[in-house]
Amino acid sequence: MERIVKRLNLALAIAFAISLGPSVLAHHSAAMFDDAKVVEKKVTVKELQWTNPHVWLQVVIDENGKKTEWSLEGGSPNTLSRQGWRASTFKVGDVVTVRFNPMKDGSAAGQFIGAKFEADGKTIGRW
Amino acid sequence: MTRLPSVASVIAGAALFCVVATIGADAQGTRPALPDWSGIWAMQGPTVFDRASVQPPTGRAGEPGVREAPPYTDEWEAKYRTNIDLVRQGKFPDPVSTCGTPHGFPRIMNVPDVYEFAVTPAAVYVIAENGPNVLRIYTDGRKHPASEDLWPTYNGASVGQWEGDTLVFSTISLKGSKDNDVIVDRTGLVLSDASRATTRLRRVDENTIEAQMVIEDAKALKGQWRVTKRYVKQPAGTWAWDYACAENNRNPIDPSGKTLTLGPDGKPLDK
Numbered sequence: 001m002e003r004i005v006k007r008l009n010l011a012l013a014i015a016f017a018i019s020l021g022p023s024v025l026a027h028h029s030a031a032m033f034d035d036a037k038v039v040e041k042k043v044t045v046k047e048l049q050w051t052n053p054h055v056w057l058q059v060v061i062d063e064n065g066k067k068t069e070w071s072l073e074g075g076s077p078n079t080l081s082r083q084g085w086r087a088s089t090f091k092v093g094d095v096v097t098v099r100f101n102p103m104k105d106g107s108a109a110g111q112f113i114g115a116k117f118e119a120d121g122k123t124i125g126r127w
Numbered sequence: 128m129t130r131l132p133s134v135a136s137v138i139a140g141a142a143l144f145c146v147v148a149t150i151g152a153d154a155q156g157t158r159p160a161l162p163d164w165s166g167i168w169a170m171q172g173p174t175v176f177d178r179a180s181v182q183p184p185t186g187r188a189g190e191p192g193v194r195e196a197p198p199y200t201d202e203w204e205a206k207y208r209t210n211i212d213l214v215r216q217g218k219f220p221d222p223v224s225t226c227g228t229p230h231g232f233p234r235i236m237n238v239p240d241v242y243e244f245a246v247t248p249a250a251v252y253v254i255a256e257n258g259p260n261v262l263r264i265y266t267d268g269r270k271h272p273a274s275e276d277l278w279p280t281y282n283g284a285s286v287g288q289w290e291g292d293t294l295v296f297s298t299i300s301l302k303g304s305k306d307n308d309v310i311v312d313r314t315g316l317v318l319s320d321a322s323r324a325t326t327r328l329r330r331v332d333e334n335t336i337e338a339q340m341v342i343e344d345a346k347a348l349k350g351q352w353r354v355t356k357r358y359v360k361q362p363a364g365t366w367a368w369d370y371a372c373a374e375n376n377r378n379p380i381d382p383s384g385k386t387l388t389l390g391p392d393g394k395p396l397d398k
Contacts, residue, residue, distance in 0.1 A: 027257070028224040028378040029313060029386045030189055031217030032397070047391070051375035053226065058391055071390055073377075078256055078368040079240055082361075104217075105398040109388050 027053040027076075033101040033111040042118075043070070045094040050077050050087040057090060057112055059098060072100050072112040074125075089124060090115075099127070162292045162330055164244035167365040168358040171335075176237045176312040177354045188313035191215040195314060203319070203347040210307065210315025218384035219315055222308050223258065225380065226372035231281035231309045232298050233324060235260045236338050236356050241367050244328075244336060244358075251287070251294055251328075256367045264296045271299055279320050281309060293329040319346035334360040 043059035046069060057072040074080060077087070090096070095118040100110035114125030174188045175181045177195040186193030194211055213219035223230055230238055240257040253262040264285040271277075271284055279302040287296025302309050303320030310317055322344040331337045335357055342352040377389040387395045 027226075027372060027376075028221050029214075029217070029219065031214070031219075032386060032388055035190075049375055049391070052370050053372045053374070053376060054378075056375070056377065056391070069391075071377075071388070071396060073388070076240060076257075076370065078370055081368070082241075082365060103388065103396070107388070107396040107398045109390075109396045 030111065032103055032105070034104045035101050035111075037102055038099055038113060039102045039110065040097060040099050041070075042095065042097050045090045045092060045096060047092065048087070048090040052076055052078070055080060055085075057098070057115075059096075068108055071109040072098060073109065074112040085124065095119070099125075159289065159291075161246045161248065161289075164246050164330055164336060166243075166363070167361040167367055168242045168244065168336055169361055170237065170239065170242065171357040171359050174237055174239055174312055175314065176233070176316055177352070179355070181314075186314075189214065193314050195312075195316060197316065197342075197352045198348050198350045200347060200349055203317075206317065207315055210317065213384065214313070214315055217386075219307070219313065220380040220384050220386050221313055222310060223372070224376070224378055224386060226376050228308075229260050229281040230255070230258055232262060232283055232285075232301060233318075233340055233342060233354070234309075234311050235262050235282060236326075236340065237312060240370070241361060241365070242358055243367055251296075254367075256370050258372065259370045264294065266294070266296075271297070279303065283323075293327050295325065295327050297323070297325050299323045317347075318342070318344050321346040322348075331357075336360075 304317035
């Protein structure tokens, strides 16, 4: 049952992400991202670059012992702060599950959709 | 013995009289009070410029195949179709990605993030957080500069007057698109250096400001292009912030027109 709910939530998130499209990127073309795909990964936060024109969440993905740094691009800190984000929202070492639209070419980056913190289950962004 | 007033108190009294007289004149209708457009506003809907004509109706600027229906001439319709194809190929970069140039008019009326509309006796300033961008509209009675005193700029030259609570302004001397260096939106819409507009800006209700634009372009358009944008008031206490586009721009454009994604070390991640 829990798995079904999880899949349903993911499907809703995907549908919402598709419906919203690339609007979070206010300053450049979003052609590099595959809006039709949503990737979900458990990651460790390396850094939150709280900067304009976009925030960047630097995360480390550990797959079978192979650690890779990924760059997840969000909106502007201006808009995100009005949506409840703060510069301290992500701390170094936080373990979170992130959802993002991946790069079409498979490179280690994506368009941030949302995140769920492992420590307390809180979510941020579209979840 | 009667004390004479000091020079300072006489000056202060005169100044107070002038202020009271001015307020009184306004109250008597010699100069209508200016409307209150204070607060923070956000454009309604996504950044498709002409939402009334966009196809598909839910299409968003930047998505492949999305287009609007300006009354283009055949030549400029062909340019638009070329741009739509570039969008499809991922090679229609947004010129503001360089963090070096303004969005320009009319695009300044079509940006995300928030707006402020500063109404003063001599000018109205449309301040877009995104960019940042400022559209100056002089309302002090001046006319447009003579043609020999103008040169094409991103936001052109705007002068206007109040018709009741509606600001009616005319914008000329726009830079227009040359090789897509100024765009109207990311579907590929562009206008020429012959474009100009008359805009009616008003507060239609407590929570809505509306801009009705009538755009003309002797080179690109066969007729008038009417576009309406609306801006919704944000909750009291909302802040607009500094938008330093060049602070950490990790999305430069390569010579082919592709928008890159840089890693934290400044090197492209793109394969």
